[in-house]
Amino acid sequence: MISISEILNGKLLDSQSDEIQTNLAILLSRINEVRGKWCRPMVVTSGLRTADDQISVYKHKAEVAGVPFDLSKVPMGSQHLRGAAVDIFDDGLVLTAWLKENPEILESAQLWCEQGNKNWLHAQICPPKSGLRWFLP
Numbered sequence: 468m469i470s471i472s473e474i475l476n477g478k479l480l481d482s483q484s485d486e487i488q489t490n491l492a493i494l495l496s497r498i499n500e501v502r503g504k505w506c507r508p509m510v511v512t513s514g515l516r517t518a519d520d521q522i523s524v525y526k527h528k529a530e531v532a533g534v535p536f537d538l539s540k541v542p543m544g545s546q547h548l549r550g551a552a553v554d555i556f557d558d559g560l561v562l563t564a565w566l567k568e569n570p571e572i573l574e575s576a577q578l579w580c581e582q583g584n585k586n587w588l589h590a591q592i593c594p595p596k597s598g599l600r601w602f603l604p
Contacts (some may be wrong), residue, residue, distance in 0.1 A: 468500045474553055482528050483515070487550035491515065498553055500576040501590070503561065504569075512587055513554040516547040542604070552591035562588050564600030573600055 473478060476550060483491070495513075502509050516524070522541055530537040546552035557563055566573055566580065566588070573580065573590075581589040582601045595602040 468502055469509060469511060469553075470532040471495055473511040474498075474550075476514050476516070476520070477603055478515055478517075483550065486577055487515065489564065489591065490550035494551060494553060497576045497578050498555075498590060501566070501572060501578065504572055505565070509562070511553055512556050513547060515550045515554075516545065518543065518548065521545055521548060546591040546593055549593075552589060555588045555590065556586065557584070557588045558586050560584075560588075561588070567601070570600065 471491060474495060480488060481489070498509075513524070521543060522538065525541040527537045547554075555562065562586075563580070565566055578590045578592065579594050579599070580591075581604050583603055589604075
C-alpha cells in the first residue's frame with residue numbers, strides 16, 4: 468500500500484496545517500482503495516507540494532520543452548498544494564486505461580483524474596470545476 472511518507476515528499480506531517488493533514492488522510496485512504504483493487508505496485512512521483520515545489524515543477528517542464536519559463540502560467544490553485552492530489556507513475560498509461568474501463572473504482576474511491584498525461588496518473592480528492600471524473604487541467 469502507499470504510505471503517507473510517499474505522499475509527503477520528504478515533508479513532516481506534523482508541520483502541515485490541519486486542512487492539509489485532513490486532506491492527506493483522505494487522499495491516502497482513497498488512493499489506497501484504488502491500490503487495493505489494482506493489486507500491483509503504485510509509485511508516487513509527486514504528492515504534497517509547497518509553492519516553491521510547484522514553481523520548480525513548472526520551471527523543469529519549461530526547460531524540458533525548451534520554452535521560456537512564465538511564472539504567470541504556474542497553476543497555484545493545484546490540489547497538490549493542499550495535500551489533495553497525488554501523481555502515480557503510469558508507464559504506457561496501463562493504470563489509466565484500467566480505471567477508464569472500470570469507472571466504478573474511481574466513483575467508489577471518490578477520486579477525480581486528469582486526462583492527457585504522458586506517463587503518470589494524477590488523482591485528486593476534489594472534483595474539478597467541470598465535475599467530470601476525467602478532466603483536462
